[in-house]
Amino acid sequence: MAFATDGQYEPMRKLVFQQGDLDDLAVRMEGVEGALPRRINADPEGVEQGLAKLVLTLIELLRELLERQAIKRIESGAVSDEEIERLGTTFQKLQARMQELKRIFSLKDEDLNLDLGPLGDLL
Amino acid sequence: MIYLYAVIDRPSAPIPATIGLCGAATDALQYRDIAAVISPLTTTQIQATEDNLWRHEMVLEELMTDRSVLPVQFGAVFTDELSALAVMDERYADFAANLNRVRGRVELGLRALWDDPLASSPDSQPSDDAVDGRAYMLDRVRKQRDLQARRQEAEAFAETIHGSIARLADESGYRLQVSPSPYLNGAYLVKREAVATFRQEVETLASTYPKLCLLCTGPWPPFSFVNGKQTEDTEGNEKWRLQPTGSTSR
């Protein structure tokens, strides 16, 4: 039976095979899937942070999409130097403001990542 | 209130006696030729603690010993049996199809991490106000290009890794992240009796690429193969394979 006599599950049974530095992998799993510490240690402050995360993720999504569109245009050569300058300044300001907000809510870059399915990750 | 663990087939065969969340015994709620596995809840304060998560998982594993199981995401709570039955009714066709699809099969997970041969030295991010708009924009263009090259490289290797074991699975899929270093997270739907062969193949893979950081886990309930989206997908695992994508560097 999966639960030992003391009623504890034995997670180790789940490891079929391993090789290499698993600490690196664990960091990656935690960073990418991200769930454990944030979800399990939820508290009232966490809820506020959760809402901030939601809103900032949306803003970040729009910023990223706009920036990627701009990059595409620049690469196709359809944008003048002056326009590049203007676009850059705008995105730079936006990014600076996002950094500020992330700091306020103690959010890391990867907290605002979104899995966009076949289109990859947002960040 | 009731908590819902899984959707199962063979509702007439009694389910194994297991204790679920809040120490309550599990029960089967039959609907046509399928059933929902539930247990009564005295509180909605169910937290995603380590114990609760493993408890949910254990209920699923007990069920999997003698029937087909669709694992339900943690945290599905209904006011009463009627509202749970309403969901069973609404999604009956989807559930029945998925039960057939995963019958006799388990999920195995493979994660792989490797060094990116194209990775540039960690770019010192210029402080934002020190650069003018043009430099910023051109820097972004360059970074996108670098990333594109790294992504292609990583995708090719991911296909190699994935391909070598995916042939042992009935369905499979993986996600790939490119940055900060390539990281593959794959899921494989494998016939129960093929688990040992799968394991051997992973070992072969490991010895072929001794520098790969590898972790294979399971057998799990078929969590990654039960969602409607993938069922409607007629191309089967091909669509999943379209997912190798990466993330931009930050």
Add this chain to the structure above:
Amino acid sequence: MSESVLREKNLALLDLLDRILDKGVILRGDITISVADVDLVYLGLKVLLSSVDTVERIRGIANQALLEAAAKG
């Protein structure tokens, strides 16, 4: 518990979390569990945005916004 056992336990848990919280049959019960409210909204957003159509649409909107900005500038 030795360090390696503890680490292996954590790896298994991380793998479980990846599945049990983000995958599996998604059933929105009529009650959401207390802690996860915000997370559920967030997960919902993830699901919504994962649809290619949605992303393409947003991309279209972004493109349009850029065109308009360029026209004005």
